[in-house]
Amino acid sequence: MTQNIKFIQGNEVCVEAALYAGLTFYAGYPITPSTEIAEHLAIRLPLISGTFIQMEDEIASICAIIGASLTGNKVMTATSGPGFSLMQEGLGYAIMAEIPCVIVNVQRGGPSTGLPTNVSQSDVFQAQWGTHGDHAIIAMTASSHQDLFEITVDAFNMAETYRTPVILLLDEVIGHMRERVFIPEPGELPLVERLKTAFKEGVDYHPYLPREDGRLPMSDFGGIHRFNVTGLVHDMWGFPSNNPTIAKGLMHHLIDKINNNVHEIARYKEYHMDDASIILVSYGCSARSARHVVENRRKRGEKLGLIELQTLWPFPMHVIRNRCANARYILVVEQNMGQLVHLVKMNVARPDKVFLCNRIDGVFISPTDIRNVLRVIQGRGV
């Protein structure tokens, strides 16, 4: 038995990867189906002199990680739909104040408390537009435990690189399923550490003055520099401003730093796409069922292909536009009333060739569900 092979739940993979990425602070309010993340970090973080706090609710949880991140920690919180709704105010604050943090949403059926123990993928739009105001966000997902490990490390790296909250949009199936995962050796996956200012004590430090490369070096809050952090539109000192030039510049900066880097941020996988004429687009647990269908149909010579998106926001429109250009049909497989399907339709020449294959009853979408929709599209009946 190799030390680095584990047979664990997706939620535990998320914990292993977060610790690998350098997590030192977690605050959260346990909720099904994300509870195992809190459970395992409560054991693991104290062992590395990190901090685990069980907060009174999700609003407090996100505020705690925002504060802890400002002091120099890599931070995370985990929740599910109902808690993610409560976190939206803090999420907007972290976007505005440019505070790196990772927020895990292990999706379950909604709205409200919905279906606590059942699977769903209905928070895709909430991840982008749950908090008010114009903004950009990074949201990522994975369909296997090995991918989940790498994507979680990526989430921490991107939070630091772009000084932004990153949403890990998991689901109940991936969170609770057990599967083999190889834990990489330290150093095997690259880690992005906090970019800190080189300014010494007593030298004026502008927390929101970009360097030439556009990045903003941070100074640990409560350390050697005094500065202001606010959710208001702010100037390079971090003080509130309603100067139109500053307001416009800040909005452009917040959105461009992410949307202009969509090629860097986009993570996706392709299966049998070279000559595919029927293309399935999926993500998270649904991508497992979609790939099952693609692999089986390929054995029969049918030209099916799969694009599995791991970055959902910013939406990798270039991938869809380029790879789906020659498709006869595109089938978006997701477990909601149609969310990603709208984005796919917006980015192809023939939106009428894009179909939704979904399931919304809390039952994991099966290869049979997908095959049935394929038959209908092809005019062969169920």
Added chain:
Amino acid sequence: MSRMRFVFSGSGGQGVITAAIILSEAAVLYENLIAVQAQAYGPEARGGATRSDVIIDDQEILFPKVTQPNFLVCLTQEAYHKFSPIVRPGGTILSDTRFVTIHKKSDARQIQLPLYETIMNEIKKPIVLNICMLGAVVALTQIVQQDSILNVLERRIPHEFIEMNKKALDLGIAMGESQRM
């Protein structure tokens, strides 16, 4: 190998999910096989109907749930009623004589073993019923070596309870062997 799909079902607290995890962990960690374990459960901690799916193969497993098990374990009558219709034709249903009364008509081979009764006579602790059941499953399917299960038990179970669990496993194996075709 051909893909083996198990469904372990019973009542919350009987340890069916634990047994499923031990089996799949043994396959992955000690036999270099691929396994996926998934579970369905309600909001209750104990007493609700519980089901855990395990797929074991030497090939990548994509869809992690079991729709038609080759091997179904039922430790309550409710679970038997609910899941016996989904068993794969030609598959096997293993149930406990005390908790389950079987229907005669089935496409599967039905095996009833006095798991609970044996445990209560020999060990007097119902807590190891699931390990006894797992012993029978391993003996009947030969899906993993008994040693692999023992390795997992030694890693997961506190030292003072190991002997009791080993004994339960052996009792299950003996009962399973007696029914092997």
